[in-house]
Amino acid sequence: MQSPPQGALSIRGAQLASESPMAPYIVEHFARLEQSRTGAKDGSSYVPLCIAENGLLKSRVMARLHACRLPPSRVLGYDSMVGAISFREALASFMERAFLGRRFAPDQIAVLAGAGTVLENVFYALCDPGEAVLVPTPSYAGFWTDLETRNGLHIVPVHSQSDDDFRLTAASLEEAFLSADRPVKALLFTNPDNPRGSVATRQEIEEILRWADGRQIHVVFDEIYALSVFGEAHFTSAAAIRPALGDRVHIVWAFSKDFGASGLRCGVLVSENEALLAAVNGLAYWGAVSGHTQWLLEQMIADDPWIEHYCADLRLALRSAYESVATALDAAGIPFVPAQAGIFVLCDMRGFLTEPTWDAEAALWRRILEECNVNLTPGSACRIAEPGFMRLCYAAEPLDSVVTAIGRVGDLFG
Template sequence: MARISQRISAIAPSATLAVDAKAKALKAQGAPVISFGAGEPDFPTPAAILDAARAAVDDPKNHRYSPAGGLPELREAIAAKTVRDSGYEVEASQVVVTNGGKHAVYNGFAVLLDPGDEVLLPAPYWTTYPEAIALAGGVSVEVPTTADDGFMVTVDQLEAACTDRTKALVFVSPSNPTGAVYPRDRVEAIGRWAAENNVWVITDEIYEHLTYDHHEFCSMPVVVPELADRCLVLNGVAKTYAMTGWRVGWLIGPPDAASAAVSLQSHQTSNVSNVAQRAALAAVSGPLDAVAEMRAAFDRRRRAMHKMLNGIDGVTCLEPQGAFYAFPSFEGVLGRGGVPDNTTELAGWILDKAQVAIVPGEAFAGPGYARLSFVLGDDDLGEGIGRIADLLGG
């Protein structure tokens, strides 16, 4: 009998967190490591949110259990924030507050999937989705996209991948890791296809406020209202409000799915930390001034990174349209003059030789590519890309 369950043994550790941990460990040893690994804004959490958390610590009511689905006032505020930011009108009872966005992802698949149910997963994709699908007994069906099509899936591709076992589609715009933002007409076409085929959509909107130039976020259940009864919206405070460590996310779904998620969470974790929930309440209820400041900085860094990467001989990169990642192709340098012949080995080689951390594309089902986050200071960004360029001879 195996000591560790097969289900858990099959999980691949988070590649993004592994890269970040190795970079931090090297830094702690005094190495001048520059990390493009984790998607973690370098801005502090806004002061008003910190003030709300401090006040919450001193309030005895926050020292006790609270409802498993979230503080009632936070669920109300998230519902209000959702209609404000995306136009999607939901009841507070449809909101389930989770321990970060990953918990919302896990609970969403756990609520929907039975063993053998298939989930259409456009690739490249964030590393956590296939693991959460597998833990729920589901089967990921990769639907590949390429740089030639802007890393956006088409209805024809979805139709070809759909079977009588297809239960759901994962839809992410803006995208991690590619930075793609789907135009409204493509969002509508995909949403109508899903509605007509009775396919659930799990749409991750965590990067809703991070779009650039003329690109705009639009929420699929707003564009296709008839999809709302088969749609789970995932979101959280981590990226928008620089609150990655606070661990507050949420899931929004039709009443039966939301109720099921609350029941599940009542046995998993009970309530999210009340102090973190009070901080999140201040975040979603407050103005978006700090968000605009961060987005302006990310926009500047995005353009700088895009230009510098494309200046390296053999490296090509689409300009990111949203989120805060570039996803360049290193296929033109792999195997050249001592360079490793795949991006998994390339990432380790760059970290060892140049002390720069990147995440290999294999982690996202995008071999030949790598993900570089541009949520670090301008000087470090320039220095880091410069080291890569020097190492690659570009």
């Protein structure tokens, strides 16, 4: 069937129809996914190392969900659009024990269909179209889609440098704030970090909060990898820094990474700002979580012994996988930034560039994709300040496939 002319759509509809908001590496991923296993026998199968999913303990999570009691009939009907009260009560207890360090009231918690939906709705309520949000880089590539596509916001990168271990400082925040050509309303800070797998110290978080207080802007802490810390670093939630979050500090978490359940679409907002929570409630109808999903997850997080063992085993599994990947990268001659958390490493591919330009990075990414059938996340998507870095996600595919893929890339430059 012939597509309608773009003139039949709104301006924004025509823009979406003509240009996907997804990054090119994601577009390539879905285009190749149908053929992902066709070359398995000759070692040329497509290996996506660009997708930040965690399948390391998938069987454990599935077994626990299968053990849940059958849902009551109430899950077939409408409930609070920001989550059933029993689910939010269970979340308050679980998040206190697991990583927040203190209890929030159920009415200070909202659940929506994934962390991306939470972020989109939160920033819709915090900012007007055209206003700016600071995002430290290297960054998760999806923030640009979450904040700019429908909200019409403008992300101002806060760049850090590799020769300073990508350290974020109040001075760099201030520089980005002053250089913005529009009002800056908020800072979006990820801890643990994606794509570096680093963990911010308590002192670093306190510095960020002091700076934001001075500028009177909101800080949204994305703590989606809070339970995925496997190194020696200690994770400190923003909730543990002060006796109260106040009206300008908010926390986002989801089941997608720590529990490898991105397909269940359940993100969580924690805030003490009653007006923000009311605004999110007004938007939640378009991003509510299935009642059946809430029922399953509620039972899972209320099972304290299972959660305790799962979190311990998750840390062990992540550490083991990371160590195998680090060994494979060393063997392949590919430098990388050491990680403490998450499901990825940031590879330093600058030595393989033909010249230190973004065009050369794009050409290198394309060469790896075409000649190795391996898809990495290019540094440009993470808004890294200098060309040549690429993110490698290692928890979505079987570990032997990941190691084989790293070997392929190494052979390309060997």
